[in-house]
Every structure is written in structure tokens, then in C-alpha cells.
Amino acid sequence: MKKLLKLFSPNFLWGDKQDIGPRFRHMFNYSRLWRSAVMLTALSAILPLLIITWFDFNVTQKAVESETLSRTSRTVSNTKRTISAFLEERKSALDFIVRDNPYEKLIDPVRLAVILENLRKSFGGISDIGVIDAGGQQIAYIGPYPLEGKNYSHQDWFKEVVERGIYISDVFLGFRNEPHLVIAISFDLPNGSFYILRTSIDTDRLNDQLLNLELGPQGNAFIVNAKGILQTPGRYNEKVFDKITIPVPEYSPQTEAFQYNDPNEGSYILGFAYIPDTPFILMIVKNKDEMMKSWHKTRIEILVFLSIGIIIVMVGVIGFATFFVNNIYIADQRRIKTLHQVEYSNKLASIGRLAAGVAHEINNPLAIINEKAGLIKDIFQFRDTYAKDEKLIGLVDSIHNSVARCGAITKQLLSFARHMDFSFQPVDLEKIIREVIGFLGKEAEYRNIKISINVEPDIPQFESDRGKLQQIFLNLVNNAFAALSDGGNLNISAIRIRNERIRITVEDTGCGISEKDLKKIFEPFFSTRTNVGGTGLGLSITYSLIQEIGGTIDVNSTVGFGTRFIITLPLNAKNIKEKR
């Protein structure tokens, strides 16, 4: 788990970075690379998800809306058939009465009373029945009111029934002060005249039909006339003869359902149907929000699905972007490290070549001085004239000594340059240490740094890489010099230990290294002296070089007291004949 977390943690943000210089720095902006990778990948993954969700959202919403309208339309259609059947039944009953009873019988009050009684038993809700002649005179009437003999010839309904053969009235209160409606049908007489059979029907059963409809919460069903006057009560305190607030829909021969947006009441699903041959319009109103509740639930599910999808995609995208940018970062860091190491090696090689060139140029005139001085001395010694002049001999010796010093320096330079390539050869450890110290002798002298070298005599020459050893000691001594204050001590000692190995200790009395830094000092480019030109490569390269020649290096340090590097090297001593 820890390994997995490490794999996906953004090391490119908090890891050490190799500096490639200002010119190319912009190319290694890993945060920007990571952001771009996350954004592009997330966009290409989430955009299709959003489009699909949006599409599904709309399709589902439309399907639910369509289903709601369709369901409302079906309810309206079924109710319309029920109401039509209710009225048709009564019309058929009147038709049957006329066919079963000739006109003469119908105008017989006894017979008419029997008919009314039968109708009441069969259908219920019928309050009276009357027969009206062609002149509009009610010639027979059975019912609770004294309407026999009343003339209707001037009333609109009479004219309509004469004209159309049937009349169904709006709901009205009448003498009873109860809402009811009237059905009047005209029938022809054999003599060419006609009469009208008229009956009053209570609307209670019609109301019951509408009240019993399953319309869901806040649903309403009622009948209105063309003026929008309620013919049946609504479910929410709407009374008969109230005017509805919804506009009366335009006539349509078919059942219709549509969405109605009321600015005050919100959105409704409105279904309606004009009931044929009546003044009635059946209206069913449903609250859209209630009807769409199932959709709201589905909508939340879609949004939850979308959110979970986006979270999964983002976790995946961020994880993989981090993983890939980390890999790029690691590859880049390795590349830059290699470049720096190559640069460092090239620098050393250049210094070596330069040193060799300088040494060569100096060596030839030195050789001439050496020989000329030698000849002078020879002349003094071989000829008696000056043989006893100690002052002259001393002067010549002084020239010789200076030439020898210069020669030693140029030899060190050449030796250092010569052995930079990898090659195993017999090496004299003390000689190498002294050569390296030779380079820094003057600095030590000026800074009053006391250097002691103590290589035990039982350490023989051994097979190793001379150039690498030089570089190792040069790096360690340079480091010690950087840590030492003027007047400090540097001790280098070497002893032979078990298993054919030697242990070399390079110890200074400098400023020391903190415990925190001590863990990192062998990491490439770790330096506490970057502001004074430290590359952070010295100890890293030293570590690598020691490993390459089969050794190990360890360090311990105390801040304020000094640092000790302990190197162990394999010993493969060989006695050789010095050819030089």
C-alpha cells in the first residue's frame, strides 16, 4: 500500500530538482505538465459522460412528460365515455318510454307517474317528468312542483329541442334549489305534429363519478360549460356555478392533454374533452410537480450517477497523470544528472589536459635550467678553481632545489592528468595521498591548517584505479578544507584490517554536518554550499568511485566538532618493479 501511495504521490512537486538553468527551466515545469495532463484527460473523459448524461436526462424527462400527458389523456377519454354513457342511458330510457307508451298513455298522469317511478327505480336521481305539446304547453307533469300547464314556447331550450330534436341543459338550481340538468327529446306524432318528453336529472351521480377518479395528489376533475362555469363541484372547495380560473380550451373533437403554465399556481397538466351533444366540457387538472415526482427521483439518481462517475474519472485521471508525470520527472532527473556528471567529467578532463599542457611547456625550460645549473655545479666540482667555494655551490644547489620543486609540481599535474582514465594498476596509497595534498599544500600553509598523514607501513602497493583514488582523496580533502576554519586540523590515516582490506580515515576538525544533512550528503546535487559554487556532486561522485573500485564509505559527524569519513578498500597487493 505504501509502495502504491509512493507510486502515485506527486514527487515532481516536492522532490529534489536538478537545475537545468534559466534557458530551459520552462521546459521542466512539471506542475503545468500535470495540470495540462489532468485537464485534457479529464475533459476527454468527462465531456462524453456529460453529453451522454445530458442526452439521457432530456430523453427520460421527455418520456416521463409524454407518459404523464398520455396517462392524463387516457383518464379524460375514459371519463368522457362514462359521462357520455350516463347521459346516453337516460336518453335511451326516454326513447324506450316513448316507444313503449303511445302519446295518449303518456299524457295520462297515472301512467306517467308509473313511468317516473320505474325510471327512479332503474336509474335514480330523476326528479320529475313532463310532456309538452308542439305549442310549448306542458300538458302532463309528474314531479314535486306545480308545473302542469306551464308554457315554454318562448324559452330558448324549447326552440333548440324543436330545432335539433334533443336538448341537454346546463346544470342549474331551478325551483328545488338543487343542481340538476334537464334532458328534453322531441318525438313525432302520426298527425305530423310533435311532442316533447322532458325530465330533470340530479347531478349527484355525475359528481360521484368525477370524485372517484384516481388522479393522484392535487388532481382535480370537473365539468364546465363553454363559459367556464363549473357544472360539477371540484375537489378543493370549487363550487358549482363558480367560474374556473383556467381558460376554457378551444373546441376539439378529440381528447387533448397539454401542459398549462399558470404564472401564479405553477405548471399543470390539463386534459379536456368536449362531450358530444352536450354543453359540457370535461376537464382534468393534475399538478405537474406531483406527476413528475418519479422523474425527480430519477433525475437525482442520474445526477448522483454523474457525480460518482466524475469522481471516479477524476481519481483515475489524477492518479494516472501523477504516475506518468512522476515517471517523466524521474526520467528527466536521471537525464539531467547524467548530463551534469558528463559535464563534470568533461570539466575534469579539460582541467587535466590544461594541466598537462602547462606542465609540458614549463618542463622543457625547467629541464634547461636544471641542466645549466647542473653544468655550473659540475664545473665547480670537477675543476679545482671553484670546488671549495661553498657559497657558489650553495647558490647552484638552491637553483636545483627550486627546479626540483617546480618539477615535482609539474609531475603531479601530469600524473593527475594521466591517470584520469579507468585502469587498474598497482598503486602506492601514501604516494597518492601526498600527491593530492601537494596540490593543496600552499592553501593549508596560508590558512595554517595542520595536515597529518599516517599510513601504516604494512600496507603494500595494491591493485586499484589510481585516477579514481586521486579523485576520491581530492574530493574528500577539498570538502575538509571547505569545512575547516583557519588553524584547523586534517588527519588522514590508513590501517590494514581483516579480510585483506584497508581502512582509510579522513578526519577534520571543521564545522561538522547536521544529522538531517548527513542522510543526504551522498545524494547527487545535495550541497549546503550552492551559494558559494558547490555543485553537490563531489561526495556523490566520491561514493560512486569508491563503489566502482569495490570499496565502501561511511561518515559520522558532530556539528561544531568535525567530520570523519571512513573508507574501506579491498587490498590486492602485488610487488612490482617500478619502471620509472
Add this chain to the structure above:
Amino acid sequence: MRILLVDDEEEFVATLAERLSLRGIDADWVISASDAEKIINTRHYDLAVLDVKMPQVGGRELKKIIEKKQPGIKTIYLTGHGSEEDYQAGIAEAEYYLMKPININDLIQKINDALGK
């Protein structure tokens, strides 16, 4: 014992020859490979001290020329430079490979060692 010194630094080689002569060593000196070729045709030498870096023909090439004319002649290389290639090649080819400036006593010691004396 007669030795030949070849070095393009005339001041150096002439002085060295004189110093060797003072010590009883018969030493001739020349300052180029062409001069060396000429003199080798006229006299026999036991050992040649050759400068590795010389204009036109260097010490290593001259050694081959001399050995053709006087097989068995011993050689000591002398150089003020000392590249890795020269050093490696030099110690493989010659008896000794010496760096300038040299100590006259060291040189005489090496000459004696090379000639088995």
C-alpha cells in the same frame, strides 16, 4: 659505452651531453631525427636517449629507425609531456620513460641499469 642524445631543445641536450661527458660517458647529441639518422650511420651507440615529442619525427618513430640500423640498441624515452597514450606506449617499448627535468644521477643509474652494468 657510447650513447646518443636526441632532443629538439638544443640548450638542454648540449648541456646534458657535456655533463655526461664530465662523468666519463661518451655522449653525442643531435637536435632532430634526421640528424640522428645521419650520425647513426657513422658511429655505433649502446644506448639512445630520445625525446618523445619532436617536430616532424618523434622519439617513438626514431627508435624504430635506429633499431633497424643498429639492432640491440637500448632506448630511454625522455619527455616533458606525458600523455596517457605516450606513457603506456613508452613503458612498453623503451627501457625507461623519464620526465623532464631529470636528475643526472638518476639518468646515469637508468643508463647503467639498461646496459646491465
